[in-house]
Amino acid sequence: MEREAGGLAFRDLQGFNMALLGKQYWNFMHNPESLAARVFKARYFPETSFFEATRGGGASYTWSGIWQAKESLKRGYRWVVGDGKSINVGTDAWIRGKSGHYIEEQYVNSVSGLKVCDLFISGTKDWDVTKVYNLFSSSDASCILAIPVPKHQFHDRIIWNHSVNGIYSAKTGYKFWHQQFSTCKQLEISKDWLLQVLTSESYEKLAHIATVLWGIWTTRNLKVWEDKLLTTQMAMQMSVLHVKQWRDSQQLKLVRDNACGRISEVTVATWKPPEEGRLKINVDAHIIAGCHWFSCGLILRNHAGNFIRAQVGKLAGNIPVVKAEAT
Incomplete structure (x- = not known):
């Protein structure tokens, strides 16, 4: 007001x-x-x-x-480098002169657990130039080496980027x-x-979009609940892999008739609703060759096709798809 x-x-x-x-x-x-x-x-x-x-x-x-x-x-x-003992190289904002102040995402996992003081020459407060260039991109390395490090025993401190005095x-x-x-x-x-x-794209493209959104949501949950950090590149690779596995599982497979030597196509069955007043559960399993685990999911719907409940799970074992779905 x-x-x-x-x-x-x-x-x-x-x-x-x-x-x-x-x-x-x-x-x-x-x-x-x-x-x-x-x-x-x-x-x-x-x-x-x-x-x-x-x-x-x-x-x-x-x-x-x-x-x-x-x-x-x-x-x-962002952090201002002092003794470098409090600043996490991969997850803290500390690179002066760079927008965002974080290192490039693809290098986060390779420097996991490192503190800024680990980038100094042992026993000194001088940057280890070779180590810095080996661990980071050339642009990040240049920014890091340009950061002044006080020779006296100052602790790392935090400043506010959006005020003149840093407070x-x-x-x-x-x-x-x-x-x-x-x-x-x-x-x-x-x-x-x-x-x-x-509401306008093809079914296949919608599958790509849905899987990427799922990858973003999964990455967020890993960070919030398990404190595991996945880079954007890793999240995208995970989503692309799931899209590929889904596409492979949906393709029509040729099955050879052992008795007559004929080749027939197995078509994807359409969903049939249950009788009015009843519910129907559909189950599907996903198996990756060479893995000693499988995943399965179920969905519960009513006679109108309305969603009631769904559940997914990952179980240990290497069994055929039919037995996995029965599990």
Whole structure:
């Protein structure tokens, strides 16, 4: 509501709330010995740092809000190299002079677990030029070697990218939130485009789109629930592989008639609904040659073809498809 109408002139209360929670988040990072920081650490992340903390189950409303602010605003800060002992090379934003401040995605797994101090010549605070060029792309390596490293014993520190002095404020956090919100608006446009595609493209292309979306969702879940990071390239490769396996399983197969030596085609059966008032379960199994496991799935529908429930599972064993479906 506008000030003239008696309001506080906040255009976005959610953004303002997130900016204030971000201030608490900033205080936790820079004052870990404060009473509030120690209380939350003891309760929610006793064995890890604040940067690695997860929301966890049964979290309070306050901690859930601070954790959400952490996840939303972490794109707005970067590390400044001091002793290099606190900065994770693959997952932290620390490369000065590069947009985004992260290393290229295809190099993340190869430097897993490395700290920035591991890139120094042993016993010094000078960059190991050969090691840096061996581990990173030439563009990232150039940016890394241009980062000044203090010779005195300074700890690594975090600065806020969206202020002149590098210190977070609710005002700059609110502006940053709105920049992210404008990106969400672009995603709304993408959603409209996707809905249009889903109603106009061929069945095969829809299968590709659905599998890629599944790959994105799976990658997100691996990061959120198992803290496993897959690069964009790895996620796409996984999706392409599943599309190929699906296409292979859907192709018509030629089966030789052992008795007459004739070749016949096995066609894909069409779904037949059950009688009214009854439900029908369809089961399918997927086997990959050479693997000692198989996956199976089932779907439950009513007489009108409406979806009721579905379930998928992965089981150990190397058995024929017919037995797998019976399992």
